Amino acid sequence: MMIITTDNIVEYVLKNTELFTTRQLCVEDISDFNPQEEKEGFVNYIYRVYNHEKSVIVKQARPYLKYFGESYTLTPLRNLLEHETLKLRGGIVPQYTPKTFFIDKENNIFIMEDLSYLKVMRFQLNKMMYFPKFSKQIGEYLAKSNFYTSELYLDAETHRLLQASFINADMRSIMENAAFIRGAFAEIDYNTPNKRLLNVSERVWSKEEIILECYKMRDIFMKRGECLIHGDLHTSNIFIDCDRMKIIDMEYTFMGPYSFDMGYLIANFVSQFSAFTFKSNIGEEQKENYCCYLLNTIKEMYEYYVHYFNECWEKDLKEEYRSVKGYKESILDTFLSEVIGFAACANMIRLISLAGYPDYDVMEEMADKCNAQGLSIVIDQFMLLNRSKIKSIDELIHIILDIRKDYIKNTLLK
Known part of the structure; x- marks a missing residue:
């Protein structure tokens, strides 16, 4: 296997492609x-x-x-x-x-x-940038990607061929552990400066019900081959500006549940919401406006997904399913609770790890960072344990706001 480096890559590109007309x-x-x-x-x-x-x-x-x-x-x-x-x-x-x-x-x-004409979304969110078209774009991307690689649209043989072609066992095994089992991928940072935050995390992870629910979500992730998923859809894998969006880094792709990609992505918006709640270098009105924007993005992502999924269903659903009353509704009901569960697992696992978390790592004050991570832990725990009771995306948003209010009043980490 040839290893490309900065020393040999120009010769490699010129020899193997006709992308450039000059050697400079x-x-x-x-x-x-x-x-x-x-x-x-x-x-x-x-x-x-x-x-x-x-x-x-x-x-x-x-x-x-x-x-x-x-x-x-x-x-x-x-x-x-x-x-x-x-x-x-x-x-x-x-x-x-x-x-x-x-x-x-x-x-x-x-x-x-080359997408360098766009910016990495995570770091633009860290800078408090707004992207008014993103919710619609990502909702369309996910709904159409899911529907048109599912058996709702494909004939059964083609769907099975996709499953066979995209087994991707090694990459799947990373996510099967990294997204659901604490410490399985990145070691826990027991040397964190804020021992109280570490203690909060340890208390959460000492609960058998937390571990059980994470394994339940892992079981869904491992066994449901509904559509071709991205598998690692977070805001660092989204390039964006005010008008355009592109998705990158699809090497974790395999046939998985409809709900995983959106849940994994929403985790980033929960972490950003938690971070901006406590960024002390930003004015209160600016912080609150941006927190509202982040929660509204979660709401709109979900609503646009449902919109485009319904549109695909009406236009291209296989004839054999059109007479099955309640089938689409059952898919979407399950979808919401799973999205919430996957979002909770993704955030809880990465907090207090040595891998770092840029949503928090850019925060200048250690107390702000620890309070933000603590808030996320509380939100994630509630979402994981109560996901089946949350019946609408509006209810989820209200719950997040109520948890934050109670956390600020009673549970700030000093």
């Missing part, structure tokens, strides 16, 4: 984990190759996870699956999917569109 190219390694520079790369080696006319991204998967080094082995075939799912999603939602230009199966390399 520049190279930038953009695969570092560095929240201060708005980078959050853990898994692969990613380079930007460019000149004054054009730029592309070259991505290589090596047989290990970059962040942890060669001791953490990982199949490089994830690269091929990512390329294939980009092509597939490009046929369903091209406006939200980066273009691909080249695939090298032997060396686990592919070349795709």
